[in-house]
Amino acid sequence: MNDPKHHETLDPENWDEMRQLAHRIVDDALDYIQSTAERPAWQAVPKEVIERLESPAPGEPTDPVAVYEEYREIIQPYTMHTAHPRFWAWYMGSGTVFGALGELLAATLNPNLGGGNHAAPLVEKQVIGWIRKMMGFPENASGLLTSGGSMANFTALTVARNTNCGYDARREGVRSAPGPLTVYASTEVHSCHQKAIETLGLGTAGLRKIAVSDDYTLDLEALASRVAADREAGMIPFCVVATAGTINTGAIDDMNAIADFCQSEGLWFHVDGAIGSVAVLADNVRDLFAGMERADSIALDLHKWMHIPFEAGCVLVRDASLHYDSFALVPEYLHREADDGGMASGSLWFSDYGLQLTRQFRALKVWMSIKEHGLARFGRMMARNVEQARYLGKLIENTDGLELTAPIGLDIVCFRYNPGGLDTEELNRLNKVLLVRLQESGVAAPSYTTLNGVYCLRVAISNHRSRFEDFDLLISEVLRIGGLSK
Numbered sequence: 153m154n155d156p157k158h159h160e161t162l163d164p165e166n167w168d169e170m171r172q173l174a175h176r177i178v179d180d181a182l183d184y185i186q187s188t189a190e191r192p193a194w195q196a197v198p199k200e201v202i203e204r205l206e207s208p209a210p211g212e213p214t215d216p217v218a219v220y221e222e223y224r225e226i227i228q229p230y231t232m233h234t235a236h237p238r239f240w241a242w243y244m245g246s247g248t249v250f251g252a253l254g255e256l257l258a259a260t261l262n263p264n265l266g267g268g269n270h271a272a273p274l275v276e277k278q279v280i281g282w283i284r285k286m287m288g289f290p291e292n293a294s295g296l297l298t299s300g301g302s303m304a305n306f307t308a309l310t311v312a313r314n315t316n317c318g319y320d321a322r323r324e325g326v327r328s329a330p331g332p333l334t335v336y337a338s339t340e341v342h343s344c345h346q347k348a349i350e351t352l353g354l355g356t357a358g359l360r361k362i363a364v365s366d367d368y369t370l371d372l373e374a375l376a377s378r379v380a381a382d383r384e385a386g387m388i389p390f391c392v393v394a395t396a397g398t399i400n401t402g403a404i405d406d407m408n409a410i411a412d413f414c415q416s417e418g419l420w421f422h423v424d425g426a427i428g429s430v431a432v433l434a435d436n437v438r439d440l441f442a443g444m445e446r447a448d449s450i451a452l453d454l455h456k457w458m459h460i461p462f463e464a465g466c467v468l469v470r471d472a473s474l475h476y477d478s479f480a481l482v483p484e485y486l487h488r489e490a491d492d493g494g495m496a497s498g499s500l501w502f503s504d505y506g507l508q509l510t511r512q513f514r515a516l517k518v519w520m521s522i523k524e525h526g527l528a529r530f531g532r533m534m535a536r537n538v539e540q541a542r543y544l545g546k547l548i549e550n551t552d553g554l555e556l557t558a559p560i561g562l563d564i565v566c567f568r569y570n571p572g573g574l575d576t577e578e579l580n581r582l583n584k585v586l587l588v589r590l591q592e593s594g595v596a597a598p599s600y601t602t603l604n605g606v607y608c609l610r611v612a613i614s615n616h617r618s619r620f621e622d623f624d625l626l627i628s629e630v631l632r633i634g635g636l637s638k
């Protein structure tokens with residue numbers, strides 16, 4: 153009994169030293185964010201660092217100060233610096249300082265958001281209520297915070313499949329389907345839908361990709377004829393996915409037209425609003441989303457244009473009972489006493505609305521960030537990004553040797569360097585090299601895509617720290633690297 157190992161815990165061996173280190177970490181963290189613009193937007197991970205990150209787990213303790221020093225040396229400099237004002241790759245948020253502190257507090261309390269009778273689920277409920285109102289969904293709609301858009305879309309598609317295929321698909325499975333179950337979306341739909349539909353047992357062919365118009369939005373005539381042909385062939389169409397801001401070009405499908413079509417055809421109307429739906433907060437684009445509020449379900453991301461630190465997404469389902477019926481399952485070890493007190497009482501069990509049982513307190517960083525800034529400020533940040541995209545578009549149009557490769561949707565600009573006299577293959581190669589050089593320069597970090605065989609640089613401006621001058625710098629750097637600058 154006198155063996156100190158009997159009293160061993162995972163608490164700090166020396167609380168004073170840990171406290172000192174914790175203060176230093178918070179100071180350094182704020183310094184990191186405040187001074188990100190002074191460092192490269194990206195830098196490659198050196199070989200030596202890669203090797204060190206392959207070492208085996210230690211069997212014995214290491215001093216936390218040494219662990220933190222190692223983090224500063226080999227991890228911090230070589231990550232994705234989403235906080236940088238010229239980080240415009242894929243489509244990410246830039247994070248918020250207070251949101252990061254929210255993560256710290258959530259991990260400190262460490263509650264389990266599967267549910268129960270404590271304050272944390274009330275916070276998640278409140279946050280979902282705020283989002284539901286933003287989206288114009290009815291009071292009694294249900295919702296769940298998710299890891300991101302992929303899980304939000306997966307959750308909604310599961311409800312659609314279980315609900316709208318004409319039989320009890322949750323219990324009987326896809327093998328009892330009266331015909332192949334099919335979902336419809338444009339060719340520009342995000343890849344997470346294909347993964348979701350494959351995981352739901354419908355197979356890759358269960359996702360019917362419909363052609364787009366010149367503006368990269370879903371072609372409604374093509375949709376109608378494909379659904380009709382599929383019905384003819386004995387398939388069971390049950391859902392259309394409309395995208396509010398496509399990943400390639402930020403295109404927004406015609407929400408009202410798709411809602412009308414779904415209504416007349418008895419199809420579930422799901423909106424993938426991972427990128428754009430939160431832009432209902434932005435005055436200069438709000439109208440583009442008209443009709444989205446008619447959806448049966450919406451998936452959206454809070455870690456993209458709302459800048460909540462990763463991960464944070466949300467799914468809303470208009471009919472809460474359908475959502476519950478898709479995921480509720482209460483084994484005896486999770487049995488709850490109605491409302492007669494205790495930690496398991498109450499009805500706030502988020503585990504009844506998704507795949508996860510144990511869930512993190514991601515609602516706290518959202519709650520703190522929205523309270524700190526207010527929704528209107530988030531809207532202004534988005535509206536400015538849209539203006540910046542238009543500004544960058546003008547710069548490109550007015551610059552010899554550069555050309556836009558797609559219409560600008562929301563805050564996404566696709567363009568390429570084209571000095572003239574080269575064919576598509578040569579231009580694709582040239583632009584690939586140019587992008588890598590640009591990223592390696594550390595000046596800016598856009599990404600790329602290929603549109604109709606044309607490789608292009610893609611600038612996704614979901615960044616609350618970007619200034620208009622940052623786009624002037626981008627253009628001059630592209631020209632310099634392209635060899636055109638004087």
Ligand SMILES: *Cc1c(COP(=O)(O)O)cnc(C)c1O
Nearest residue numbers: 300301302342344399426427453
């Ligand atoms: C990013 C994105 C997703 C996937 O969301 P994650 O948060 O990355 O899981 C889905 N749809 C669209 C349109 C997206 O842009």
